Amino acid sequence: KAGVTQTPRYLIKTRGQQVTLSCSPISGHRSVSWYQQTPGQGLQFLFEYFSETQRNKGNFPGRFSGRQFSNSRSEMNVSTLELGDSALYLCASSVFGQVNEKLFFGSGTQLSVL
Amino acid sequence: AQTVTQSQPEMSVQEAETVTLSCTYDTSESDYYLFWYKQPPSRQMILVIRQEAYKQQNATENRFSVNFQKAAKSFSLKISDSQLGDAAMYFCAYNGAYGGSQGNLIFGKGTKLSVKP
Numbered sequence: 001k002a003g004v005t006q007t008p009r010y011l012i013k014t015r016g017q018q019v020t021l022s023c024s025p026i027s028g029h030r031s032v033s034w035y036q037q038t039p040g041q042g043l044q045f046l047f048e049y050f051s052e053t054q055r056n057k058g059n060f061p062g063r064f065s066g067r068q069f070s071n072s073r074s075e076m077n078v079s080t081l082e083l084g085d086s087a088l089y090l091c092a093s094s095v096f097g098q099v100n101e102k103l104f105f106g107s108g109t110q111l112s113v114l
Numbered sequence: 115a116q117t118v119t120q121s122q123p124e125m126s127v128q129e130a131e132t133v134t135l136s137c138t139y140d141t142s143e144s145d146y147y148l149f150w151y152k153q154p155p156s157r158q159m160i161l162v163i164r165q166e167a168y169k170q171q172n173a174t175e176n177r178f179s180v181n182f183q184k185a186a187k188s189f190s191l192k193i194s195d196s197q198l199g200d201a202a203m204y205f206c207a208y209n210g211a212y213g214g215s216q217g218n219l220i221f222g223k224g225t226k227l228s229v230k231p
Contacts, residue, residue: 043219099147
């Protein structure tokens with residue numbers, strides 16, 4: 001089985017722009033969650049989607065949004081980019097997103113905001 | 115709110131030796147899950163080991179084992195017979211068993227492990 005695929009691997013944007021990141025989960029996985037990783041704040045939970053519905057959301061401003069499609073692929077969008085949005089964005093998937101399941105992570109999208 | 119603390123930003127171990135990474139957490143929940151994840155330079159987080167709080171027995175996975183002290187809220191990771199491929203960032207993580215989902219993990223800040231040949 002193919003692993004979790006995130007595209008693009010690297011992205012450079014300027015302040016004020018918007019960006020869309022993509023995540024394709026492992027085949028058969030219906031839960032997709034997103035994390036932001038920065039040197040200062042570490043790993044922080046953004047949101048989780050299950051069967052096209054947002055099931056959980058972290059403490060991030062409304063500029064951060066996401067969605068999930070019927071094939072379980074997910075996108076996250078950040079509007080009006082700020083310098084502080086520079087981070088590694090990680091996506092993870094599991095079958096049902098239950099606490100006793102194993103999470104599979106992608107290799108992330110490194111976003112740089114100039 | 116739950117918190118996870120890793121007090122060792124960096125650790126170093128000689129190849130074939132044993133190293134222990136520390137993690138403490140704070141929670142008022144009685145049932146929860148604890149995890150150790152490894153993040154090599156490839157950036158992909160990989161689950162190393164998982165412990166369910168209601169299980170008294172410490173989890174083990176080959177060369178990796180944990181020392182879970184529920185009363186002390188401590189969850190350390192022991193790596194035996196360290197190998198060069200073990201060099202990575204190691205993150206301790208917590209997830210409550212109720213009301214949350216597997217995706218809503220709370221991570222510590224990580225420990226960078228170096229393995230010397």
